[in-house]
Amino acid sequence: MTNSKNSSNNSTNGNELYAIAETSGQQFWFEVNRYYDIDRLNAKEKDKITLEKILLLKDKNSITIGKPYVKDAKIELEVVSHKRDKKILVYKMRPKKKTRRKMGHRQELTRVMVKSISLGKSAPKSSAKKETVKKETKPKSEKSTN
Template sequence: MTSTTAPETAATSLYAIVETSGQQMWLQPGRYYDVDRIQAEAGDTLELTDVLLVRHGDQSLVGQPTVEGAAVQLTVLSHRRGPKVTVYKMRPKKKTRRKNGHRQELTRVSVTAITMAGKPLS
């Protein structure tokens, strides 16, 4: 019995793992992601230089702690708010209850390119 897996395409073989807002994110070109609020207007372009890993084809470059010369180009699409999270605290037998809600401020960005030494990888 053989297992069939989809062949790895060029789109899935190129990705980068970056550090932004205290989180590590897996980014691929042509996709959009929601990150913590960034002080930029819609349509602005940004560059993330804290790249921890770059995968291109069958090559992987792992940084110590970051990959030298690697960057990810982003375009800001919009500012949004995340889903509402309800926080409910209660002390049993004390009649103490507190209900609070929170919505995280997010920025939706699109990955334009992943570059090494200023040259885009394709």
């Protein structure tokens, strides 16, 4: 018996819209209506945050890759809560010496939910065209030798 797998069962192929963005020195795969834990942001709960460093954006029909970032792409996030990650232990020991050091660390995190991913065209900043004005330069007069 052969068991054929349908590609629509794979969670990455079934998604219509996702983006890969850079935040907190890391790259994340963002999808709409999902929660993500990123490094602590200086924002209060229920605040809206916009990410503009989008490296890749995929919608229903196309994939857009940035050089290095995609222009006019935005991800709207909402801060859900602030929390702390699990404690990690660091134990340093030097053999045959009485040197031991035990330290712990808990990373501060912010839980965010993705509200929307968009690729919008920016409107022109001003409708009036700017005219360039050239300054007239006078030719330097030659010194006459009499």
